Amino acid sequence: MIDTDLSSLGWTPHFARQVTPGEPLSPARVAEVQRSHLTVLPGGLRLLAPEGTGRFAVGDWLLHDGTRAVRRLDPLTELSRKVAGDSSERQLLAANVDTLGIVTSCNADFSAARLERYLAVALSAGCLPLVILTKADQAGDPERYLREARRLSPLVTALALNALDPEEVARLHPWVAAGQTLALVGSSGVGKTTLQNGLTGTEALTQGIREDDAKGRHTTTARSLRPTVAGGCLIDTPGMRELGMLEAAEGISAVFADIEDLARGCRFRDCAHEGEPGCAVQAAIAAGDLEADRLHRYQKLEREDRFHTESLHERHARTRAWAKATRAGMERSQWKRRGPGT
Ligand SMILES: Nc1nc2c(ncn2[C@@H]2O[C@H](COP(=O)(O)OP(=O)(O)OP(=O)(O)O)[C@@H](O)[C@H]2O)c(=O)[nH]1
Numbered sequence: 229m230i231d232t233d234l235s236s237l238g239w240t241p242h243f244a245r246q247v248t249p250g251e252p253l254s255p256a257r258v259a260e261v262q263r264s265h266l267t268v269l270p271g272g273l274r275l276l277a278p279e280g281t282g283r284f285a286v287g288d289w290l291l292h293d294g295t296r297a298v299r300r301l302d303p304l305t306e307l308s309r310k311v312a313g314d315s316s317e318r319q320l321l322a323a324n325v326d327t328l329g330i331v332t333s334c335n336a337d338f339s340a341a342r343l344e345r346y347l348a349v350a351l352s353a354g355c356l357p358l359v360i361l362t363k364a365d366q367a368g369d370p371e372r373y374l375r376e377a378r379r380l381s382p383l384v385t386a387l388a389l390n391a392l393d394p395e396e397v398a399r400l401h402p403w404v405a406a407g408q409t410l411a412l413v414g415s416s417g418v419g420k421t422t423l424q425n426g427l428t429g430t431e432a433l434t435q436g437i438r439e440d441d442a443k444g445r446h447t448t449t450a451r452s453l454r455p456t457v458a459g460g461c462l463i464d465t466p467g468m469r470e471l472g473m474l475e476a477a478e479g480i481s482a483v484f485a486d487i488e489d490l491a492r493g494c495r496f497r498d499c500a501h502e503g504e505p506g507c508a509v510q511a512a513i514a515a516g517d518l519e520a521d522r523l524h525r526y527q528k529l530e531r532e533d534r535f536h537t538e539s540l541h542e543r544h545a546r547t548r549a550w551a552k553a554t555r556a557g558m559e560r561s562q563w564k565r566r567g568p569g570t
């Protein structure tokens with residue numbers, strides 16, 4: 229019984245292998261991360277995390293002793309984002325998400341650049357990207373949006389639907405069936421809440437995620453994992469709405485494999501595709517095989533990713549250099565006090 233519960237929650241041999249036989253600890257999956265405790269499934273148990281709850285993300289698997297989280301198990305996938313603003317800090321949003329549902333509507337919200345960004349994020353995190361085009365019922369030609377989404381990458385699976393129609397929402401069940409975890413990202417108003425209500429069979433989500441904070445304001449607190457009617461899990465993380473690029477180079481290469489393939493034919497290995505002689509990318513644009521806009525979107529994402537990733541690495545390098553200098557300083561002063569050889 230417990231085993232069935234665990235496997236519908238996404239427990240796999242990958243996690244089972246990390247448990248030492250005979251260890252008096254139980255596995256559980258993080259459904260909510262609060263400052264003071266973690267709520268886990270199955271059972272909705274509240275656990276303390278002596279080393280802080282911040283090391284855990286919604287969707288993590290852990291081992292616990294009934295009251296405390298003892299060990300985080302290595303996740304299969306990790307979705308993180310750049311912290312909003314100028315900093316290049318990384319924030320872990322969710323773990324063990326199998327499919328990232330990229331939600332956009334069949335209207336002016338549809339943006340190739342945004343889809344490509346989310347695709348790159350999903351692929352870099354190891355998640356399967358699924359493009360969900362809502363408001364198909366209000367669009368004259370939803371097929372047009374489907375075609376555009378599929379054109380962005382051969383890795384795209386896309387569906388167009390009316391999120392208000394339960395029968396159409398049921399088309400998403402394979403991605404939230406037993407053992408499967410889906411998370412949704414997308415701009416405000418595209419229908420994420422509507423889809424979540426349909427997939428989990430709850431109406432109370434919008435009220436449910438609001439809690440009064442100490443100052444009496446309403447805040448959206450839950451980054452929560454919930455069971456779906458199809459037997460799997462849905463992760464709702466408000467923080468995903470502003471996904472910045474960070475170490476997404478792999479995902480960018482996967483989404484823009486067409487451009488990177490072309491670039492291998494450029495005369496210069498470091499060709500910037502900006503008018504250099506023998507540029508195969510510009511030649512493809514001239515021949516009508518590649519849209520100039522797509523090249524610009526690729527270059528913009530690459531620059532953004534490189535900038536944030538570099539500043540992250542630089543900061544780490546600075547911290548290391550500082551620690552080394554401090555250590556050297558301490559050693560020098562010890563040497564002065566006690567003389568060499570100590
Ligand atoms: N006709 C139609 N309306 C939809 C569809 N999906 C969502 N809506 C409506 O669009 C509005 C916004 O939907 P939400 O589900 O609240 O959007 P959201 O993405 O959760 O928005 P935030 O909570 O602001 O991030 C609601 O009035 C929905 O009823 C759809 O497929 N068809």
Ligand SMILES: [Zn+2]
Binds near residue numbers: 500504508509
């Ligand atoms: Zn080139």
